[in-house]
Amino acid sequence: MRAEKGNKKIIWFRNNLRTHDAAFWNHIQESDEVIAVYCLEPKWLEPTPYGWKKMEVFRAQFLLETLADLQQNLSKNNISFYFFQTDAVRAFEQIHEVFPFDTIITQAEWTYEEVAVEQKLKTAFPTVAWKVDYDQFLIEPSNLPFSIEQLPDVFTSYRKKVEQKWAVNEVIIKPNVLFKKIEMPFSSTTPSVEQLGYESIVVDERSAFPCKGGESEALRHLKKYIWEHQQITTYKETRNELVGIQYSTKFSPWLANGPLSSRTIYHEVRKFEDEVLENDSTYWVLFELLWRDFFKCVSMKYGNQLFQLSGILNRNYRWKTNEKAINDWINGKTKYDFVNANMLELKSTGWMSNRGRQNVASYFAKEMEQDWRIGASYFEAYLIDYDVHSNYGNWNYLAGVGNDPRDRKFNIDLQAKNYDNFHVFRNLWLTKKAVEL
Numbered sequence: 001m002r003a004e005k006g007n008k009k010i011i012w013f014r015n016n017l018r019t020h021d022a023a024f025w026n027h028i029q030e031s032d033e034v035i036a037v038y039c040l041e042p043k044w045l046e047p048t049p050y051g052w053k054k055m056e057v058f059r060a061q062f063l064l065e066t067l068a069d070l071q072q073n074l075s076k077n078n079i080s081f082y083f084f085q086t087d088a089v090r091a092f093e094q095i096h097e098v099f100p101f102d103t104i105i106t107q108a109e110w111t112y113e114e115v116a117v118e119q120k121l122k123t124a125f126p127t128v129a130w131k132v133d134y135d136q137f138l139i140e141p142s143n144l145p146f147s148i149e150q151l152p153d154v155f156t157s158y159r160k161k162v163e164q165k166w167a168v169n170e171v172i173i174k175p176n177v178l179f180k181k182i183e184m185p186f187s188s189t190t191p192s193v194e195q196l197g198y199e200s201i202v203v204d205e206r207s208a209f210p211c212k213g214g215e216s217e218a219l220r221h222l223k224k225y226i227w228e229h230q231q232i233t234t235y236k237e238t239r240n241e242l243v244g245i246q247y248s249t250k251f252s253p254w255l256a257n258g259p260l261s262s263r264t265i266y267h268e269v270r271k272f273e274d275e276v277l278e279n280d281s282t283y284w285v286l287f288e289l290l291w292r293d294f295f296k297c298v299s300m301k302y303g304n305q306l307f308q309l310s311g312i313l314n315r316n317y318r319w320k321t322n323e324k325a326i327n328d329w330i331n332g333k334t335k336y337d338f339v340n341a342n343m344l345e346l347k348s349t350g351w352m353s354n355r356g357r358q359n360v361a362s363y364f365a366k367e368m369e370q371d372w373r374i375g376a377s378y379f380e381a382y383l384i385d386y387d388v389h390s391n392y393g394n395w396n397y398l399a400g401v402g403n404d405p406r407d408r409k410f411n412i413d414l415q416a417k418n419y420d421n422f423h424v425f426r427n428l429w430l431t432k433k434a435v436e437l
């Protein structure tokens with residue numbers, strides 16, 4: 001009897017929506033009864049104080065595609081997946097009635113909204129065991145050559161230290177095992193965006209990211225990018241371009257909610273370097289992945305300071321909240337056509353290049369001096385690759401309250417000249433169609 005009780009496990013998916021290189025496999029065995037669960041928190045669909053929803057339609061669509069693909073992939077191992085559009089405590093209470101689980105397996109999260117949900121679950125189910133892994137890092141915290149408290153505040157110092165060893169774990173192999181099928185009276189189907197109350201969207205033909213969510217699509221894209229088209233060999237030269245799918249890796253949307261693991265990318269890049277070519281570009285993709293890890297470490301070190309107006313530097317400036325200026329920024333009506341084109345791209349597709357993000361954020365925070373958290377919240381709602389650590393870390397950085405040792409302000413006219421000299425990008429977005437949005 002005891003053994004049976006000890007074998008009921010829930011894989012609680014959060015931003016780890018994949019089956020390849022997934023740490024949850026380490027905690028389940030064939031004899032276990034296992035189900036998988038995702039809870040879409042109702043507050044993600046509610047308006048923020050600024051008017052937009054916490055998660056706008058592009059992010060929602062990408063997430064729903066990801067969940068549908070996850071369900072398919074889990075079913076190959078006979079693991080049933082259940083979707084709840086309710087908070088986790090309520091969902092887990094319903095599950096517990098029919099499936100008295102004793103173990104919750106999930107990805108470690110440390111930002112306050114995620115921790116708050118976890119705490120509520122721990123209170124509601126005090127005797128349940130937790131198996132929690134840092135499954136979103138390239139180099140997980142325990143493999144770093146320093147403690148999180150000792151994390152260097154400047155990226156270059158961090159990078160030089162971690163590059164001495166590149167302590168990246170091997171990928172976790174998905175077992176070829178069929179679990180006992182568990183049927184429960186809950187929904188396995190993910191809803192459509194319309195069912196969640198959003199307006200339908202069609203992919204904008206100008207989009208630089210015309211891809212779908214889900215690990216199947218992510219792994220296809222990875223293979224194409226590295227092996228078939230070998231775009232990785234020119235990444236360093238193309239990464240600052242602005243038009244089309246090919247200029248940068250476009251890994252971020254899949255990395256953000258987990259359908260692609262950064263360890264998988266790392267090992268594929270190393271394999272490509274061994275078998276085909278190693279150059280500055282192949283290295284630079286790994287360099288950029290370290291930025292992603294760095295901001296995760298920064299948010300771990302500084303906790304809630306990341307979300308404060310004074311940022312991780314605890315630096316106080318006079319910030320403004322001018323509604324017209326903010327709306328003009330959102331709607332692409334500023335004095336800079338380069339900012340406008342980028343903002344219209346975001347509004348029509350949920351995507352913006354790194355070059356674009358740096359410019360529009362610098363303009364918002366350093367030139368208009370608007371409360372940078374409003375800009376960050378808008379990005380949070382719209383970016384399909386929204387990631388709490390990268391988004392708030394980069395906004396801190398650009399607003400002058402974060403990790404930029406040089407505290408730069410972008411010269412937007414010069415940036416437009418350097419990166420869009422022939423107006424190809426601006427012409428693409430500043431057409432009548434885009435302006436009428």
Ligand SMILES: Cc1cc2nc3c(=O)[nH]c(=O)nc-3n(C[C@H](O)[C@H](O)[C@H](O)COP(=O)(O)OP(=O)(O)OC[C@H]3O[C@@H](n4cnc5c(N)ncnc54)[C@H](O)[C@@H]3O)c2cc1C
Binds near residue numbers: 288291385395
């Ligand atoms: C204000 C601002 C907000 C941002 N918000 C996010 C966000 O919410 N989610 C997000 O994933 N990225 C964010 N970024 C970082 C960066 O713009 C995107 O990761 C990048 O544009 C994604 O495109 P890509 O995958 O083609 O990147 P590539 O240039 O191909 O880089 C490869 C990978 O490296 C990582 N990376 C590259 N640059 C950065 C960076 N500056 N910070 C952290 N990771 C990086 C990403 O995981 C990316 O997928 C933000 C940048 C700025 C300036």
